[in-house]
Amino acid sequence: MARPRSTLDAGKIGTPAFVIEEKLLRHNLSVLKRVRDKTGATVLHALKAWATWPLFPIVKKYLSGTEVSSLNEARLGHEEFGPEVHMYAPAYKPEEFDAVLKNCSHIIFNSFGQFRQFKSNIKKSKKRISVGLRINPEVTAHERHHVWNPCAPDSRLGIRVSEFERELKRDPRALEGIDGLHFHIFFERDLSDLKQALPKIEKRFGRYFQEMKWINFGGGQRITDDGYDVEGLIKVINKFKKKYGVEVHLEPGAAIVWYAGTLVASVLDVIERKDVPYKVAILDISFEAHLTDFILSPVLELRIRDTGRKGQFRHAYKFGGSTCLAGDKINRIYTFKRPLKVGDKVIFEDAIQYTLVKTTMFNGVQHPSIILWKNGKSKTLRTFSYTDFKWRMG
Numbered sequence: 237m238a239r240p241r242s243t244l245d246a247g248k249i250g251t252p253a254f255v256i257e258e259k260l261l262r263h264n265l266s267v268l269k270r271v272r273d274k275t276g277a278t279v280l281h282a283l284k285a286w287a288t289w290p291l292f293p294i295v296k297k298y299l300s301g302t303e304v305s306s307l308n309e310a311r312l313g314h315e316e317f318g319p320e321v322h323m324y325a326p327a328y329k330p331e332e333f334d335a336v337l338k339n340c341s342h343i344i345f346n347s348f349g350q351f352r353q354f355k356s357n358i359k360k361s362k363k364r365i366s367v368g369l370r371i372n373p374e375v376t377a378h379e380r381h382h383v384w385n386p387c388a389p390d391s392r393l394g395i396r397v398s399e400f401e402r403e404l405k406r407d408p409r410a411l412e413g414i415d416g417l418h419f420h421i422f423f424e425r426d427l428s429d430l431k432q433a434l435p436k437i438e439k440r441f442g443r444y445f446q447e448m449k450w451i452n453f454g455g456g457q458r459i460t461d462d463g464y465d466v467e468g469l470i471k472v473i474n475k476f477k478k479k480y481g482v483e484v485h486l487e488p489g490a491a492i493v494w495y496a497g498t499l500v501a502s503v504l505d506v507i508e509r510k511d512v513p514y515k516v517a518i519l520d521i522s523f524e525a526h527l528t529d530f531i532l533s534p535v536l537e538l539r540i541r542d543t544g545r546k547g548q549f550r551h552a553y554k555f556g557g558s559t560c561l562a563g564d565k566i567n568r569i570y571t572f573k574r575p576l577k578v579g580d581k582v583i584f585e586d587a588i589q590y591t592l593v594k595t596t597m598f599n600g601v602q603h604p605s606i607i608l609w610k611n612g613k614s615k616t617l618r619t620f621s622y623t624d625f626k627w628r629m630g
């Protein structure tokens with residue numbers, strides 16, 4: 237399936253705005269649905285990556301349910317997507333747990349201790365809840381950034397095999413009531429990484445897989461990216477299902493909106509400097525407040541439409557945001573064929589995953605509106621006002 241081209245006309249977009257292109261979103265969703273249809277896997281929308289709920293009616297047509305990590309996400313998944321809500325959290329709070337039960341179909345614990353703590357609540361619940369444990373198979377895929385490596389040596393996420401076996405020695409019935417095991421070990425990885433990791437995971441935990449109803453492979457695979465071996469993934473899942481007699485669950489996040497949206501900004505000012513070979517353009521967005529991960533991690537590349545590398549085109553710029561934080565800027569030179577002027581639009585590519593869900597209104601900066609682009613027209617899903625800012629402050 238070839239990815240459709242973006243048809244966005246930035247001239248029709250009031251800035252700042254996150255713009256989701258429906259055709260591109262549907263493309264990604266069709267790839268994920270193909271995996272679902274060809275394997276029978278449960279494919280969940282990981283809300284942490286993107287949770288623009290007014291578009292859930294579209295997503296629902298392709299995916300099975302939601303993967304959530306907090307009570308708020310669980311409520312949103314339940315209210316706006318449907319009853320299949322799989323929750324994993326590093327720890328659950330006793331005062332919230334009944335509400336978690338109300339909103340979830342599957343609950344995954346990060347430790348045997350938490351499972352024991354809430355076992356009786358689950359037993360007492362009238363609703364049938366499928367319970368799982370998150371394992372940490374200690375498989376590190378040479379992650380480019382420690383902050384996104386769930387198997388880093390000091391990770392708090394998941395039960396290691398030594399801890400798992402110690403618990404079973406202490407209590408041979410420790411897995412009673414457990415339907416599934418969950419691992420999430422990747423950040424933007426390919427099928428080859430999954431293929432390399434699976435035998436290691438099976439070596440450590442495979443003997444428990446047959447006792448389970450389901451195994452959740454987590455997210456972190458670039459399933460909808462160009463060149464990802466989707467047919468290979470289908471084969472891997474089908475082979476795994478047959479070998480262990482289990483259901484497979486997947487919970488992609490970023491892959492749902494990969495290339496499907498942009499952040500559109502306007503140039504507010506252009507500053508010329510004598511001592512550097514570039515100009516500084518100030519935009520009506522904030523890198524700190526709207527594109528946090530690109531400030532957090534030097535390994536992520538922020539792409540801008542119609543620009544070239546340093547030296548490729550004649551007109552060179554660095555970009556800064558409109559808050560007064562010194563670090564609210566991108567430390568990279570982008571080149572343009574034509575000079576930028578005040579009022580020009582700048583389109584940040586592929587800027588939906590893990591951006592909109594992480595924004596702040598730091599410095600009172602204008603929150604970008606959320607826009608759907610469909611058939612050459614923009615539809616505003618949400619705008620943000622002074623009241624949104626004020627209510628968050630007190």
Ligand SMILES: Cc1ncc(COP(=O)(O)O)c(C=O)c1O
Nearest residue numbers: 282285420455456487488489490
């Ligand atoms: C438990 C879990 N599942 C799924 C995901 C989604 O991962 P991605 O957006 O990389 O596909 C994450 C991301 O952190 C996660 O922690």
